[in-house]
């Protein structure tokens with residue numbers, strides 16, 4: 001019979017194996033999902049892999065493929081509007097959106113000073129993460145030069161509370177909104193600013209719904225407030241999206 005120490009070390013090894021498989025670029029993450037269209041899978045998986053290897057994205061393949069797929073679907077279905085990425089780090093997620101809808105303007109919002117201080121609604125796990133995820137505008141531009149050279153990229157550097165009002169006047173409609181600001185305030189402000197500009201049939205993607213409690217709270221509270229009860233679709237353990245009715 002296994003001792004408790006053996007059981008604990010077996011469980012830890014299993015946890016490490018599970019983590020390695022599901023981590024960005026791990027086998028489970030890279031494997032196609034049931035029902036995933038082959039073209040979307042191949043284009044998304046290849047591009048995400050290059051972006052991950054180049055240090056342009058920290059997201060998983062499943063979430064990256066989702067961004068490309070949704071932007072492509074919005075373009076195919078004629079959903080009007082720009083692609084808006086709130087929290088871009090080094091631009092990987094933004095490139096994946098642009099690859100799906102190459103003729104749309106694509107907005108990249110980020111402080112390029114890392115994450116702001118988390119707030120009361122972000123839970124204990126967020127403590128000490130201020131300044132994490134320090135991206136660079138130069139890397140964003142480099143990623144576009146390498147992987148989406150023809151895209152209509154519009155970088156808006158600064159804290160969301162400053163950059164959103166300045167840009168909102170020029171963005172009348174949003175076909176795909178990607179909220180990847182991690183914290184409650186950042187996700188809520190992204191939704192408050194851009195959700196009203198999404199036409200019926202457009203998409204909202206929340207990167208951190210399953211990972212950061214603040215992102216989940218902001219999403220749930222906002223959806224309740226606007227009466228949007230569309231079921232969330234799972235991209236992976238944390239990513240969720242829905243199509244606006």
Ligand SMILES: C[S@@+](CC[C@H](N)C(=O)[O-])C[C@H]1O[C@@H](n2cnc3c(N)ncnc32)[C@H](O)[C@@H]1O
Pocket residue numbers: 056057058059086087088089090091092093094109110111112113114115116132133134135158159160161180181182183186
């Ligand atoms: C997890 S990273 C984004 C990862 C990226 N989407 C990718 O593809 O790898 C989160 C980003 O959100 C930005 N961010 C969070 N809250 C912000 C705010 N209030 N204003 C500006 N940038 C913010 C951070 O600077 C950071 O680069």
